[in-house]
Structure formats: C-alpha cells, structure tokens
Amino acid sequence: MLKLGTPFHLLHSLKQRFLSSCHSLTTIIQPSPATPLPVEEDFAVAKLILESDTQSLPETLQRTTFQWNPNLVDKVLKHLWNHGPKALQFFKYLERHPTYTHASSSFDYTIDIAARMRDYKSVWTLVARMRACHVGPSPRTFAIITERYVAAGKADRAVKIFLSMHKHGCRQDLNSFNTILDVLCKSKRVEMAYNLFKVFRGRFKADRISYNIIANGWCLIKRTPKALEVMKEMVERGLSPTLTTYNILLKGYFRTGQLKEAWDFFSEMKKRKCDIDVVTYTTMVHGFGVSGEIQKARKVFDQMVREGVLPSVATYNALIQVLCKKDSVDNAILVFEEMVRKGYVPNSVTYNVIIRGLCHTGDMQRAMEFMVRMEEEDDCQPNVQTYNVIIRYLCDAGEIEKGLDMLEKMRNRSCLPNLDTYNILISDLFVRKxxxxxxxxxxxxxxxxxxxxxxxxxxxxxxxxxxxxxxxxxxxxxxxxxxxxxxxxxxxxxx
DNA sequence: CACCGCCGTT
Structure with missing residues (x-):
C-alpha cells in the first residue's frame, strides 16, 4: 500500500506502470468477440475508418463486431479529431445503430468537432438530438459551443447563446456564468467579459472565481493595473483574494516584463505567509527564465526545494524550456536527466521542448533520438506538435523530402496532421518551388x-x-x- | 470545460 506521503510524481509513475500492466488484463477478462485485437481497439477502429472511403464506411463498420461503448466511441472520436468529416460520419453511423445510444460525452466531442469546422447546422442538430435523448445539453456542451463561436470571431453570438441556454434545456448558474467569462477572457475579449460581468455579477452572485477570471483576463492582455483594480473591487465586496489570485497577478507582472514588481510581489506573498505553492514557483522560474535571468530562475528552483515545495513536471518543463532558449540545450538536457533520476516521468511537453531545442541548434540527429526515446522509455507517443517541430526544421533546412517522409510516418502511426502541419509544408513547398x-x-x-x-x-x-x-x-x-x-x-x- | 504554472511567431 502506498503511504499517504508518497510524492505525487512517484504516484504518477507508479500509476503509469500499473496501467500498462493491467492493460493486458483487461483484454483477457473482456475479449472483444470477433476482433482479435491485441492492441487498443480504439486505434483499430480509427484506422479502419480512416482507411475506408466515405461510401463504403457504413458497410465496413457493419461487418465488424465491435462492442460499442461510450469509452471506446470517445477514444475513436479523439483519434479522428483532425479529420472532422470522418468523425461526424462515424458518429452519425452509430446514431442509426439498433441498440447503441450515444453518451453525453460523445455528443460533446462531436459538437466540438463540428463547431471547429464551423458547421453550425450540425452543431444545433446535435444539441436538439441530445435533448431528445435526455443526455443534455449540459453546461459543458455550452462551454464548448461558446468557445468555438468566440474563436471564430463571433463573440457577440456566443454571449447571446449563453443568455439563451435555458431555452435549450440547460439552466444558467454561477458556473456557466464563470465559463462564459473565461471563454471571453481567454480569447482576449476582456472588455466584453468585464461588461458582462458588471451587468450580471449581482444576479449570478459572482464569487472569487469570477473575479479571478476577470483579473486573469486583464493580465492576458497586459493590463495588470486593471487586474489590480479587480482585486481591490473583490476585497471591497467582502471576497478575499485567494492564492490563485496572487498567482495570476504574479504572472501578470512577468507578462509585462515588470521583473522587479514580480519579485517584490513574490516577497510580499512570502511575508504575508501565503502558502506559496508549486504554481507560484513555476511561474517564477518561467518568468525569470524567459527574461533571460537564468541565474535567478535556478535560484528560485533551488529555493523551492529548500522550502519543501516539491517541483512538478511542469516546473521542470519550465526550467528546461528556458534553459533551451536562453542558455544551452546541453544544460537543459542535464536537468532533464536529473528529473528522470529523481523518478519523474517526462511528458510530451518535456520532450517537445527538448526536441525543439535540439532542432534549433541543428542537431536533428539527437532530436530524432529523443523522439524514439519518448515512446520507448516513457510510453509517450510523439504527438502532432512533435511532428510539426521536426517537419518545420527539416523543411527550413531545405529537406522537404524528409519533411514529407515524416508526414508519411505520422500517417503510419495514426497521428493525423493538423492545420499547422499543412501550412508548414505548403508554404515551404512554395519557397522551394x-x-x-x-x-x-x-x-x-x-x-x-x-x-x-x-x-x-x-x-x-x-x-x-x-x-x-x-x-x-x-x-x-x-x-x-x-x-x-x-x-x-x-x-x-x-x- | 468554473480560476493560476510547463510545448507558441503564421
């Protein structure tokens, strides 16, 4: 049994090992009837869908005997994330299935995919269908829809959708209010969020989270003074700032390049005995690092360990990234090896940062080695961002053929190219001509x-x-x- | 997918 004090990162690595060991167990207990697939079914289904053409897909699926369940369907939809039309076709095929009915989460995924393609007709059809099946739409569904509208430059429409949620059978509450504020803020529509906030904060009884969202919004567009005002307002209304509030402001100072203010703020946090956490320290390490203050970044990192705050993988990622950028990849790799020695499991962010760093110094050879290593040692498949980094640097070096080979490799690994992948390749083909x-x-x-x-x-x-x-x-x-x-x-x- | 930290420059 694990002791209560087991560090989280060790739990994580144990969990990873545990999961990979029980994978085979699952297949033994629950064999999928007519499809003897030793590997994950979701990969197999996605592969099948991608390989058959639009006309024959229904027939092809008909011939299989997959035992559909929401978990499998969700995973398949995730694999088809970068092939919207196929995802939609798959979802619609199962809607006509005699016994299977879609779960709420599968509706949400599909709505997200349709909305990303700006296929709003499908979006609202799906919402209506969800309602008819009594599986939603949920606040989460509306979070997805409004986010996509805002991303498509339709922020006004998104607000209207929020205000009319109840007509679709989903009532508004403080949570959904906070969601729409956050969606607007993250897309830099902070003025609009703030106006909405002022109008409705009474009705929805805005809480500390609402204020944090708005403060973060101002920080995102580098208007830290406005964030400070929000914090003041918050106090005036009897809501005391949380550690999250302070972490938001700290990050805000770094965004505007106010290193001294950031340092003073951090000192003030310590003096006031806030329980400074791993997020605070990660913000500091990253903030100083991106400003080129590598010594300070390292000092803060060492300090957190001394103070008994355990770095997370994110903290290491922050340090590794800034070392790559402002110091040297070799030093970054030293830190990488150190984190591995301490039992941390590097994730795709860690690897992508290192790989980008190596590519940047022109060391494609070692970059490729890390790509192999991420999979073999840490069970972390290269993702589309990994491939994009490699493809970009190959093409920039004039090796377009190798870039296209890498695209081919992605296909074989059932990793679908995204918009960036296509843009990179097409524009480089135009440079070479x-x-x-x-x-x-x-x-x-x-x-x-x-x-x-x-x-x-x-x-x-x-x-x-x-x-x-x-x-x-x-x-x-x-x-x-x-x-x-x-x-x-x-x-x-x-x- | 109700708030803060770690892949970014087309």
Missing amino acids: KSGDLVVAGKLLMEMIDRGFLPRKFTFNRVLNGLLLTGNQDFAKEILRSQSRCGRIPRHLKI
Missing part, C-alpha cells in the same frame, strides 16, 4: 480541405495561382471541382 512541388502542394491542399480544415484565403489562392501559372490547369480545375462537391465550404473557396 522545384518542379512538381506545386502539384504536391495542391494535393496537400485538397487533402486538408477534405479533412475539414479551412485553409486561409492566401494559401488557397497561392496554390491555385501557382498551378495555373505552371501549366497545371487541369489539376487546378480538379481541386475546384472536388471542393464544390463537398457542400460545406467557406465562401472564399467557392469561385
């Missing part, structure tokens, strides 16, 4: 649109013009034709 490059760019463009991404107008026009100028009229027409079939295309793509 070797014969054939434009056709490759055209193919990538077609593929990304197929997968529900909206290329920027600039990208789209550049590729089409490029093809037209190099005598690829037929291919240009093909791109246009194939896109006009898919119905849901943004206005600028319709010509």
Whole structure:
C-alpha cells in the first residue's frame, strides 16, 4: 500500500506502470468477440475508418463486431479529431445503430468537432438530438459551443447563446456564468467579459472565481493595473483574494516584463505567509527564465526545494524550456536527466521542448533520438506538435523530402496532421518551388480541405495561382471541382 | 470545460 506521503510524481509513475500492466488484463477478462485485437481497439477502429472511403464506411463498420461503448466511441472520436468529416460520419453511423445510444460525452466531442469546422447546422442538430435523448445539453456542451463561436470571431453570438441556454434545456448558474467569462477572457475579449460581468455579477452572485477570471483576463492582455483594480473591487465586496489570485497577478507582472514588481510581489506573498505553492514557483522560474535571468530562475528552483515545495513536471518543463532558449540545450538536457533520476516521468511537453531545442541548434540527429526515446522509455507517443517541430526544421533546412517522409510516418502511426502541419509544408513547398512541388502542394491542399480544415484565403489562392501559372490547369480545375462537391465550404473557396 | 504554472511567431 502506498503511504499517504508518497510524492505525487512517484504516484504518477507508479500509476503509469500499473496501467500498462493491467492493460493486458483487461483484454483477457473482456475479449472483444470477433476482433482479435491485441492492441487498443480504439486505434483499430480509427484506422479502419480512416482507411475506408466515405461510401463504403457504413458497410465496413457493419461487418465488424465491435462492442460499442461510450469509452471506446470517445477514444475513436479523439483519434479522428483532425479529420472532422470522418468523425461526424462515424458518429452519425452509430446514431442509426439498433441498440447503441450515444453518451453525453460523445455528443460533446462531436459538437466540438463540428463547431471547429464551423458547421453550425450540425452543431444545433446535435444539441436538439441530445435533448431528445435526455443526455443534455449540459453546461459543458455550452462551454464548448461558446468557445468555438468566440474563436471564430463571433463573440457577440456566443454571449447571446449563453443568455439563451435555458431555452435549450440547460439552466444558467454561477458556473456557466464563470465559463462564459473565461471563454471571453481567454480569447482576449476582456472588455466584453468585464461588461458582462458588471451587468450580471449581482444576479449570478459572482464569487472569487469570477473575479479571478476577470483579473486573469486583464493580465492576458497586459493590463495588470486593471487586474489590480479587480482585486481591490473583490476585497471591497467582502471576497478575499485567494492564492490563485496572487498567482495570476504574479504572472501578470512577468507578462509585462515588470521583473522587479514580480519579485517584490513574490516577497510580499512570502511575508504575508501565503502558502506559496508549486504554481507560484513555476511561474517564477518561467518568468525569470524567459527574461533571460537564468541565474535567478535556478535560484528560485533551488529555493523551492529548500522550502519543501516539491517541483512538478511542469516546473521542470519550465526550467528546461528556458534553459533551451536562453542558455544551452546541453544544460537543459542535464536537468532533464536529473528529473528522470529523481523518478519523474517526462511528458510530451518535456520532450517537445527538448526536441525543439535540439532542432534549433541543428542537431536533428539527437532530436530524432529523443523522439524514439519518448515512446520507448516513457510510453509517450510523439504527438502532432512533435511532428510539426521536426517537419518545420527539416523543411527550413531545405529537406522537404524528409519533411514529407515524416508526414508519411505520422500517417503510419495514426497521428493525423493538423492545420499547422499543412501550412508548414505548403508554404515551404512554395519557397522551394522545384518542379512538381506545386502539384504536391495542391494535393496537400485538397487533402486538408477534405479533412475539414479551412485553409486561409492566401494559401488557397497561392496554390491555385501557382498551378495555373505552371501549366497545371487541369489539376487546378480538379481541386475546384472536388471542393464544390463537398457542400460545406467557406465562401472564399467557392469561385 | 468554473480560476493560476510547463510545448507558441503564421
């Protein structure tokens, strides 16, 4: 049995080992009937869906005997995250399944995917269906929807949606109020959030979290003085700031480059006997580090250990990142090895930071080694960000073929490229412009649109013009034709 | 997916 005082990072690593050991157990106890899949079913399903074309997909799925359950369906949807149309098709296929009914979480995932493609028609159809099935919509559903509207530049619409939630069978409360404030703030629509806050803080009985959200918003747009005002207001209304409030302000000072103020604030926190936590220290390490104050960053790191506050993986990540940027990758790797020695399990952030650092110094060889290591030693599959870093640096070094190989590797590892991946490759193909490059760019463009991404107008026009100028009229027409079939295309793509 | 820390520059 684990003792109560077991450090969290050790628990985590034990948990990771435990989970990987009981994986095989699960398959023994619950074998999936007609599909003898030694590996995770979710990977197998996602692979099957990605490999079959749109027409034959229903038939293909019909022939299988997967035992659908919400957990499996959610995982499959996650795998299809960067292939919206397939995700939607899969979800809709199961809606017609004779016995299976979707869980609330699967609806939420699918709504998120549809909203990201700006397919609002599907979004609201799904909301209505959710309601009909009595599985929502929940406050979480509305968090997702409003976030996507704000991200698409429709903040006003998002607020209206929040105000009319109850008409969709989901009542507003303090939690959902805080959610919409946070959504607006995180998208830098802080003025709007603050106005909404002032109008409704009475009705929803704004709490400390509401104030923290607004204060954080001001900090995000580098208006720390406004954040301080919010804190004052908070006190005036009888709500005492929390440690989170102080951590928000501390980060705010670093954002505006006010190192002295940050240091003074930190000292004040200590003097007032706030129980300074790992977040406070991580903020300090990162803040000083990005300003190039590596000595101070290290000092704070050592200090936290002395004061008995255990660094987290995030703290190490902060230190490693700033060392990569402002010191040297070699020193960063020393810290990396140290954290491993102490029993921490590096995560994808850790690895991506190191890999980026190595790429930046031109050491692609070692970068690749870390990519292998993350998987083999820490059961941490390279994710799309990992691949994007590698692809970017390969292409920047003029090795576009290697970049395209890496894209191929992603496909084999069932890691789907995202918008960044496509943008990186297409724009680098345009920098090189070797014969054939434009056709490759055209193919990538077609593929990304197929997968529900909206290329920027600039990208789209550049590729089409490029093809037209190099005598690829037929291919240009093909791109246009194939896109006009898919119905849901943004206005600028319709010509 | 109700608040704070760790992958960013198209």
